[in-house]
Amino acid sequence: MKTGLLAVVSTLSLLGLVGAVSVPPQVGDGPRNERLGLDLVLAAEKARTELISRLEPTVCAVMSLSRPGGGSGVIISPKGWILTNYHVVTTNKVMKIGLPDGKFYLADVIGVDPGGDIALCALRGKGTNPDGTWPHAILGDSDKLKLGGFVYAMGNPFLLATDFKPTVTAGIVSGIHRFQKGTGPNGRMLMYPDCVQVDAAVNPGNSGGPLFDENGLLVGINGRITIRDRGRVNTGAGFAVSIQQIKGFLPDLLAGKHCEHGTSDMSAWTMEDPNMGGRRGVFAQALFEDSVAWRHGIRLGDEILTFNGRRVRTANQLGKWTGRLPAGFVVDIGYRRFDEGTRSYGPVRHARFPLAALPTGSNRNPRPNVPDFSRRPDFARLISEAKKREEREKNRRLSLQDLVLPKGFDVPKGWKKALPKGWRGKIPRKFRGKVKVKKTGPSVAELERDQGLFLYMDGVVSWLRERVLARIPKGEGKKRRVRLMVQVPSRKGSYERTWELDGPRILRSYRGTTLDSAALAEMKNKGDQLVTLRRERSLLPFLDPVTSQGFPKDAYVEGGAFVAGTPVWVLALRGPGKRALYIDGKRFVPVGCRYRSPADGGLVEVVATSWKEGGNALLYPLRFEKRVDKILVETWEVPQGNPLSAGLPGFRILEQKLPRPSSVMEDALALLLESVVKIVGASGLKGVEGYGSGLIVSKKGFILTWDHIMLQPGQIKVVLADGSIHEARIYRRAEELGLAMLKIDPGKQELRPIPIPREKRELPPGTYVWSMGNAFKLAEFDERVTVVEGVITGSLRSDLRLNLRKFPYKGRVYLTDAPSNPGTQGGGLFTTDGKLVGMLTPLVESRETNTQLSLAIPAEDLAPFVALCLGDRSLAKNLAARSLRAKAKAPVYTGIKLFDTGRRRSPPAYVDRVFPDSPAQRAGIRPDDMIVRVNDYPIRTCAEFRRALKAFGPGESIDLTLKRGSRVTKVTLVLEAKK
Numbered sequence: 001m002k003t004g005l006l007a008v009v010s011t012l013s014l015l016g017l018v019g020a021v022s023v024p025p026q027v028g029d030g031p032r033n034e035r036l037g038l039d040l041v042l043a044a045e046k047a048r049t050e051l052i053s054r055l056e057p058t059v060c061a062v063m064s065l066s067r068p069g070g071g072s073g074v075i076i077s078p079k080g081w082i083l084t085n086y087h088v089v090t091t092n093k094v095m096k097i098g099l100p101d102g103k104f105y106l107a108d109v110i111g112v113d114p115g116g117d118i119a120l121c122a123l124r125g126k127g128t129n130p131d132g133t134w135p136h137a138i139l140g141d142s143d144k145l146k147l148g149g150f151v152y153a154m155g156n157p158f159l160l161a162t163d164f165k166p167t168v169t170a171g172i173v174s175g176i177h178r179f180q181k182g183t184g185p186n187g188r189m190l191m192y193p194d195c196v197q198v199d200a201a202v203n204p205g206n207s208g209g210p211l212f213d214e215n216g217l218l219v220g221i222n223g224r225i226t227i228r229d230r231g232r233v234n235t236g237a238g239f240a241v242s243i244q245q246i247k248g249f250l251p252d253l254l255a256g257k258h259c260e261h262g263t264s265d266m267s268a269w270t271m272e273d274p275n276m277g278g279r280r281g282v283f284a285q286a287l288f289e290d291s292v293a294w295r296h297g298i299r300l301g302d303e304i305l306t307f308n309g310r311r312v313r314t315a316n317q318l319g320k321w322t323g324r325l326p327a328g329f330v331v332d333i334g335y336r337r338f339d340e341g342t343r344s345y346g347p348v349r350h351a352r353f354p355l356a357a358l359p360t361g362s363n364r365n366p367r368p369n370v371p372d373f374s375r376r377p378d379f380a381r382l383i384s385e386a387k388k389r390e391e392r393e394k395n396r397r398l399s400l401q402d403l404v405l406p407k408g409f410d411v412p413k414g415w416k417k418a419l420p421k422g423w424r425g426k427i428p429r430k431f432r433g434k435v436k437v438k439k440t441g442p443s444v445a446e447l448e449r450d451q452g453l454f455l456y457m458d459g460v461v462s463w464l465r466e467r468v469l470a471r472i473p474k475g476e477g478k479k480r481r482v483r484l485m486v487q488v489p490s491r492k493g494s495y496e497r498t499w500e501l502d503g504p505r506i507l508r509s510y511r512g513t514t515l516d517s518a519a520l521a522e523m524k525n526k527g528d529q530l531v532t533l534r535r536e537r538s539l540l541p542f543l544d545p546v547t548s549q550g551f552p553k554d555a556y557v558e559g560g561a562f563v564a565g566t567p568v569w570v571l572a573l574r575g576p577g578k579r580a581l582y583i584d585g586k587r588f589v590p591v592g593c594r595y596r597s598p599a600d601g602g603l604v605e606v607v608a609t610s611w612k613e614g615g616n617a618l619l620y621p622l623r624f625e626k627r628v629d630k631i632l633v634e635t636w637e638v639p640q641g642n643p644l645s646a647g648l649p650g651f652r653i654l655e656q657k658l659p660r661p662s663s664v665m666e667d668a669l670a671l672l673l674e675s676v677v678k679i680v681g682a683s684g685l686k687g688v689e690g691y692g693s694g695l696i697v698s699k700k701g702f703i704l705t706w707d708h709i710m711l712q713p714g715q716i717k718v719v720l721a722d723g724s725i726h727e728a729r730i731y732r733r734a735e736e737l738g739l740a741m742l743k744i745d746p747g748k749q750e751l752r753p754i755p756i757p758r759e760k761r762e763l764p765p766g767t768y769v770w771s772m773g774n775a776f777k778l779a780e781f782d783e784r785v786t787v788v789e790g791v792i793t794g795s796l797r798s799d800l801r802l803n804l805r806k807f808p809y810k811g812r813v814y815l816t817d818a819p820s821n822p823g824t825q826g827g828g829l830f831t832t833d834g835k836l837v838g839m840l841t842p843l844v845e846s847r848e849t850n851t852q853l854s855l856a857i858p859a860e861d862l863a864p865f866v867a868l869c870l871g872d873r874s875l876a877k878n879l880a881a882r883s884l885r886a887k888a889k890a891p892v893y894t895g896i897k898l899f900d901t902g903r904r905r906s907p908p909a910y911v912d913r914v915f916p917d918s919p920a921q922r923a924g925i926r927p928d929d930m931i932v933r934v935n936d937y938p939i940r941t942c943a944e945f946r947r948a949l950k951a952f953g954p955g956e957s958i959d960l961t962l963k964r965g966s967r968v969t970k971v972t973l974v975l976e977a978k979k
Helices: 007-013 032-058 243-254 315-325 379-395 411-417 444-469 516-520 527-540 663-676 800-801 861-867 873-887 919-924 942-949
Strands: 059-064 071-076 081-084 094-098 105-113 117-124 150-155 168-179 194-196 210-213 219-224 236-241 262-263 266-272 282-285 301-308 330-336 350-352 356-358 478-485 495-502 505-510 514-518 553-562 566-573 581-584 590-597 600-614 618-628 629-635 675-682 690-696 702-706 718-719 727-733 737-745 766-771 786-797 811-817 828-831 838-839 844-847 849-854 855-858 897-898 911-914 930-934 957-964 968-975
Touching: 032 059, 032 150, 032 210, 059 081, 059 150, 059 861, 071 150, 094 117, 105 243, 105 444, 117 243, 150 194, 150 219, 150 766, 168 236, 168 786, 194 219, 194 243, 194 315, 219 243, 236 243, 243 553, 243 566, 262 315, 266 315, 266 516, 282 301, 301 315, 315 516, 379 444, 444 553, 444 566, 505 527, 505 838, 514 516, 516 527, 553 581, 566 590, 590 618, 663 675, 663 690, 663 766, 663 828, 675 702, 690 766, 690 838, 702 838, 702 861, 727 861, 737 861, 766 838, 811 838, 838 861, 855 861, 861 873, 911 919, 919 968, 930 942
Parallel strands: none
Antiparallel strands: 059 071, 059 094, 071 081, 081 117, 094 105, 105 117, 150 168, 150 210, 168 194, 194 236, 210 219, 219 236, 262 356, 266 282, 301 330, 330 350, 478 495, 478 629, 495 505, 505 514, 553 566, 566 581, 581 590, 590 600, 600 618, 618 629, 675 690, 675 718, 690 702, 702 737, 718 727, 727 737, 766 786, 766 828, 786 811, 811 855, 828 838, 838 855, 844 849, 897 911, 930 957, 957 968
8 A cells, every 4th residue: 555645645636635634744654654644535535525515506507598408607706696608608698597406596698708608697686695695606816726736627517417416527637728729700709718628527518617626716617628539528628718817807797798809910820930940939920901910010920029028939828818818908019020131130129009809799789688787777667668568569459560570471462361451450370470569669577687687787886895995994084185296208307286185175286276176166167177177086096086985876887998907897987977987806996097078178097007015004006197088198106106195095905815726736747747748740631730749768869659650751740848849750660569769859958758667567456647648739839738637447468358459569558547539649657656657558449348448558568668779788688588578478288179270360269179188178168169258358269269378377277158059158277288
């Protein structure tokens, strides 16, 4: 049994229990510590089940009111907001929700993000908690996930649970920040630009369900799987939209918008430098002249260097970073241009612009599921009028003018015989279903839904109010004097401007001029200045409008925006002036405002762009920008950087500190991942690359892999863990093993080879393992290969037991439940202590059981070939000889002569003759018996019987299963040495 600290921690990590219990500083060997290790596992298992029971009430089933099937969802707020996939709700406005209490509830679809496959719904009515709230999950941080970290996928796959209690599947994080292309025109729909790859089982019906980390924090929304040739079946590669991506769209979703993702309208490729060669980079290869990138200076052939300050290594990175941002987000792209005259690259330039929208239909209806929140109707009056109208229409006799006729409906022929001239009455039975009555106004049901949606929006504003007011220190009065230094971009120098508050009165002074709202109110020709001054008083964040004026009550969430690269909530005020407050989306403090200013002659935006954390645990703004109609006109700064002396208010720092996922597994995997490489080769299709994996076995550039058809001379490339690409050649092949050794020139690059064990290891079923390879080519360049966890399910002889198709290796193999997929062949299977178990083979098909199996060739059988390729012929010869001695058995005698015709195809194993005084005669075997099994090995031919006997030696007993006439019998045969 494995003992010791590493074994205990590895076991707890694979069970998702690191952090749930405390591990002693040292766990040694011996029965006492074995018991201690078991107690730790049992205690942590209890913690895990308690965690699942707490999460269960937050998970729901999401179903349509009009069609079968459905998906899953998760409640993220005590007010009943639900996140799910867009492909679950599609164009529905109301969904049916099943909660684990076994009851149905209704939820309105609020906002949708078809590009990112996300939708937000809101439950109707009071919640199931005693205080009327709903059980809800806590949003985590998907950017803090660790490779190999434990996760739980919850939902209702295949609609298995009629009581809506969610199914739970567990697994690990197989990949972080994966990019998955979308569907539809130009891949605009259901795109996953920044997703989490997991090996937890995700199946149809899991769509929209939550992905929780080991601490129970929501880190993603499950929505997609990668499949092979077996249809919609899990293959160990599931994908969840990252919660960090969703957070950037949350204000727009809660506002009821049809969200759009951003695009630079530029196609960039990762390619060899077209100008100077010798290295790879990211180059602009397709641009329209009306694209946003072209308008801001980027041209064809420019090399893209940075994106918002981060170095761009691959086009995949650029696509991920752009795709996870909403349209309108201001980005900074660093690029450089090749100068043909000097034959060199020029200085780095920067293009700063808001991302254009990658349209998915918002131009047709920007708010498809909600009413216009900017004006609150008199619902009591409208509903009363609608009830009276519906009562009148119910008793009204219809005429042709009252009807909506379907296109192509032949009125003269269809109605002439059935209706008299000047008909007024009911629709004839034969035409019902084809003809509808014209609507004369909204129905009562539609108005009641809109009324409920306004109440929902009031709840969103109330939720924002609670968070903002919690960050305002108590004791802030209605009197304040604020001093700021103002600078105009077109002028040199700066001047001081002050604002003085005295209740509702405000005085603004600068350059010897003072504007007093009380005095302006008495002047007839100063209306524009008075309106502007009053709007400054009620909205400027440093004048503390939230507490001194009262938090805006007649307000609604208009959507989201971005201030200094940070998402903010736009809290719009109903009424004139396009007034709005900007609330920081992470810290929930006022960071700016918007209002129409008659004095400035346009729409004014004032936003805080710089902040300072004070020693009193308060956050102070330091710098503001004022823009009129998007043009910067002034910057306001705190004198000497001292916000207290300038009179600015501070805001409490109340950021919730969430537990972080454990890094134990990622740390253990880090070194192994440097030794597993990606291999690209031929595929047989033009423009399509074959792909696989390999293991570094020498610092000199030797790569061990599976001998695949894609390994064609001159077409093989090896991609190392740092993303560098190296041409490779085939150094040697071992056809009897199915192996190939590649050779690259690493140059000065230091490689980390994997030690190849030489001693035979007997790993029992149930041993935890990691499978590493580039499944489905999900990882490109410096992205890490896919990691899947599983167990050894057994080991057996591939040539005797499985009857495999097209499998060259004849010997003992490991079977694992960690799935092999296209691209994993040549990768590694490792124990949790980092030892190589074996090399992954392609997914193989057993003709015996008609199943597909994941296999690995034991590491000790790889060792002789590796030693031979590395030039140690003596070691290779010794290892090979030892392996043959271990496998070799002395010839045995059975006393059976088979009916073998000697043809090319071996016939069934019929007994032709039994020799006297032989093991066969003593066992009772007769002529004409057909041998169908030796122990557990199925026997179909004479050749298979002879091959099976080679696995046994003299003195061993074997069980023979015989078909004798119409009966099947079993006998035991004691083998003797061959005479």
